[in-house]
Amino acid sequence: MRLAVWQGASPAGDAAAGLAALAPALKAAGALGAAALVAPESWLPGYNSDRIPALAQPRGGAWHRALAALCRDASCGVVTGYAERDGAAVYNAAVAFDAAGREVAHYRKIQLYGPREKALYVPGSAYEVFDLGGVKAALLICYDIEFAPHVAELAARGAEVILVPTANMKPFFHVVRATVPAMAANHGVAIAYANYCGVEGDLDYVGGSLIAGPHGEVLAQAGEAPALLVADIPAVDPARLSTQAADFRKV
Incomplete structure (x- = not known):
């Protein structure tokens, strides 16, 4: 499978600008043969917007219709984060x-980060594993990927690749440099991790979006500027797979 990751500056509450920025990236990813493009966390309408509750949209709303049209036009799938309104509740969601x-x-x-997210959102309570172009894929969002039990559970359910919209800010450089590749290697799954770059309000994003292979190899990685990454996910080499799941001893 060929995957793409888009790293960009936040639309900062302007969902129309977010869709406009996503369109050429998705078109380029499709032209390069990617099965899907992964965009950052809460890309619609922007992660650090102070208007999340007012701007959040229901699943299947105008944002979804616009994303579906972009995919058809680009002949490429997309995974992106968005603020989901479900009755009185707001969720930090991702859609594929x-x-x-x-x-x-x-x-x-599932893993809401910090007091701001916990004040804005209701946590999720279910995993999502699905077929993407014949490959078993799963979704996590940002902080979720830093919890080994979540990654282990998805691997146990057969996920081969985990697609992760994120909003990772300074000083947490270790997540893009070490944590994500380690999670890939330890659990034998590829990970496509799409972050923001630049400054949004009081947040300065680390960038560093990456695509990691199932043995922890970094196949493509961005710096701290806008970037489109495209990489082929290699086949798993059984001889290189971690045996942690089988060997673990609980004491």
């Missing part, structure tokens, strides 16, 4: 569309 513009997965962030 295939190249035909069909929704194939939907996920709500």
